[in-house]
Amino acid sequence: MKEGPLTSLTHQPLLAALKGQRQSTPPVWFMRQAGRYLPEYRALREAKGGFLALAMDPEAAAEITLQPIRRFGFDGAILFSDILIVPMALGQKLWFETGEGPRLAPTLGDAAAIEALPADDLSVFDPVYQTVARVAAALPPETTFLGFAGSPWTVATYMIAGQGSRDQSAARRLAYGDPAAMQRLVDRIVATTIEYLARQHEAGVAAVQLFDSWAGSLSPAQFERWVIAPNAAIVAGLRARCPDLVVIGFPKGAGGKLPAYARETGVDAVGLDETVDPAWAHASLPDDMPVQGNLDPLALIAGGAALDAAIDRILGALGDRPHVFNLGHGILPDTPIVHVEQALARLRGRAA
Numbered sequence: 001m002k003e004g005p006l007t008s009l010t011h012q013p014l015l016a017a018l019k020g021q022r023q024s025t026p027p028v029w030f031m032r033q034a035g036r037y038l039p040e041y042r043a044l045r046e047a048k049g050g051f052l053a054l055a056m057d058p059e060a061a062a063e064i065t066l067q068p069i070r071r072f073g074f075d076g077a078i079l080f081s082d083i084l085i086v087p088m089a090l091g092q093k094l095w096f097e098t099g100e101g102p103r104l105a106p107t108l109g110d111a112a113a114i115e116a117l118p119a120d121d122l123s124v125f126d127p128v129y130q131t132v133a134r135v136a137a138a139l140p141p142e143t144t145f146l147g148f149a150g151s152p153w154t155v156a157t158y159m160i161a162g163q164g165s166r167d168q169s170a171a172r173r174l175a176y177g178d179p180a181a182m183q184r185l186v187d188r189i190v191a192t193t194i195e196y197l198a199r200q201h202e203a204g205v206a207a208v209q210l211f212d213s214w215a216g217s218l219s220p221a222q223f224e225r226w227v228i229a230p231n232a233a234i235v236a237g238l239r240a241r242c243p244d245l246v247v248i249g250f251p252k253g254a255g256g257k258l259p260a261y262a263r264e265t266g267v268d269a270v271g272l273d274e275t276v277d278p279a280w281a282h283a284s285l286p287d288d289m290p291v292q293g294n295l296d297p298l299a300l301i302a303g304g305a306a307l308d309a310a311i312d313r314i315l316g317a318l319g320d321r322p323h324v325f326n327l328g329h330g331i332l333p334d335t336p337i338v339h340v341e342q343a344l345a346r347l348r349g350r351a352a
Contacts, residue, residue, distance in 0.1 A: 014075040014144040015206055017322045018246045018269050018290050026315065026323045028347055029076030029146070030340070032330030033068040037337065040067050051096055055081050056127045062134035069143055071337075072344060076144045076207075076324075077135060079200070081128055083150030083211055086192055087159050089124040091117045100163075107162035109170065111181035117188070125196055129203045136204025147205035149197055151212035151251070152189040152230035159185065168217045175226060182226070190230050194237035197245070201238075207246035209271070210234065213329075216253015223257050228264050235266040248292060252329060259284045274328025278317035290322035295343070297332050303339035311346050 014027035035041055041064055045054060054060045064080040084102050088094050092104045108114050136145055149155075157171040158164060175182045197208045215227045235247050250271035251261050262270045262285050272281050272293030281291060299310040314325070325347055331340075 011142050012075075012144045012206075013142070014324060015246065017324050018144075018207055018248065020268075020288055020290055020322050022320075022322045025348055026318075026325040027075035027144075028325040028344065029074045029078060030068075030327050030331050031078070033072075033074060033078060034064045034080045035331065036333035037331060037335040037340075038067055038071070040071075052082070052094065055085070058127050058130035058134055061127075061131040062138070065131070065135045066138055069139065072340060074143070076146050077139055078146045078209075079128070079132060079135070079148060079205065081131070081148070083148070083155060083213075084158060085124065085128060086149060086155055086189060086196060089120055089122055089192055089196070090159070090188060091119075091121070092159060102158065102163060104158055104162045107170075108160045108185065109174070111178055111184075114181050114185045120188075120192055122192075122195065125199065128196075129199055132200055132203035132205055144207060145205045146207045146209060146248075147197060147200035148209040148211060149193045151210045151215070151227065151249075152186045152193065152234075153218070153226040154212050154214045155189050155193075156182070156185055156226075157214050157217075159189075168214050172217065172222070175222060179225075186226065186230050190233045190237070193234055194241070197234070197238060198241045201242045201245045205245075207248060207268075208238075209248040209250055210267070212249070212251040212254075214253070215251035215257075216255065220257060223254070224260075227251055227254070227257075228261055231261075231265040231267070239266070250292075259286075262286060262289055269322075269324065271326065272328065276328070278314050282317050282321060287321070290324065291318055292324040292326045294326070294328040297327050297329055297335070300327065300339050300343060301332060301335050303336060303342055307339060307342060308346055311343060315347075 013023050017023050017027050048054055048060050061080045065077055068074055069077050084094050087104055095103050097103055139145055157168040160174055161170040210231055238245055246268045248269045248271055249265055249267035252273045254261055269290035269292055274294055274296035276294055295310055299307050
């Protein structure tokens with residue numbers, strides 16, 4: 001996608017950047033920008049219940065999606081939901097253990113368990129689409145609305161183990177020991193994700209992000225099969241169904257495999273985690289590809305001169321290509337609001 005003159009996208013800087021048009025000031029949104037660091041989110045959660053109850057309540061989820069837009073004026077609003085809604089549609093039960101994260105049942109440790117999954121229940125997604133419609137109707141016209149889903153490898157790791165893990169050992173063992181069974185599971189996730197994201201777009205999102213949080217745990221050959229190939233299938237399916245939908249790929253931990261991911265998946269833009277040298281990324285990625293990232297969430301917590309220097313380093317490395325400023329992963333719950341304000345002032349003040 002080649003950089004060109006701004007036309008009808010001028011009123012949405014983020015969407016323009018994702019479509020390959022470099023902005024004088026990079027548009028900005030933060031992963032997990034709606035969440036626990038905001039007092040208004042904590043108050044709503046206390047009033048309404050736990051995370052999953054909020055995510056599946058369209059009124060509450062829409063309000064949470066809009067909170068950081070009202071407070072900070074980010075250029076993008078990211079849907080408040082969770083990547084593990086897809087396993088619910090595939091027949092697993094999802095709940096969250098206090099202080100320990102998500103749990104899924106039954107676990108899928110072998111081919112028999114995968115085959116025993118029931119047919120998809122796509123009605124699980126209906127509250128999400130209702131949330132999207134509410135947010136789309138309420139957003140300022142200059143704000144780009146982003147939906148998302150987990151990429152198949154990352155979703156599969158949770159479905160197989162029933163929870164998150166440090167090294168994704170259960171999924172990696174299955175991928176090596178019974179690749180046919182793993183392929184059947186990944187294929188189901190791909191098909192369901194295409195439907196899910198296409199319907200998000202129909203309800204009002206302009207772009208989507210594919211989160212592959214555990215992409216970094218795979219060897220190069222396994223990365224090709226379980227990260228690149230499934231994400232390429234999702235992108236192709238979305239292109240056929242929603243030609244104007246913009247897709248951001250975020251393979252966290254991909255490292256040196258990132259250029260292959262960018263070339264082979266067909267994504268419109270690629271997100272960098274905080275471990276990626278932005279200067280290396282600029283030199284290694286396709287010249288015309290928009291890049292998103294990649295401030296360390298801990299630099300945002302640190303604030304002060306360290307935060308300013310980190311921001312300047314990223315802008316200096318990526319200033320010659322379409323760039324969306326973001327974190328290298330999600331914003332952390334103990335992030336001071338004044339540091340978010342500092343980051344936005346630094347970004348926007350440079351062009352003043």
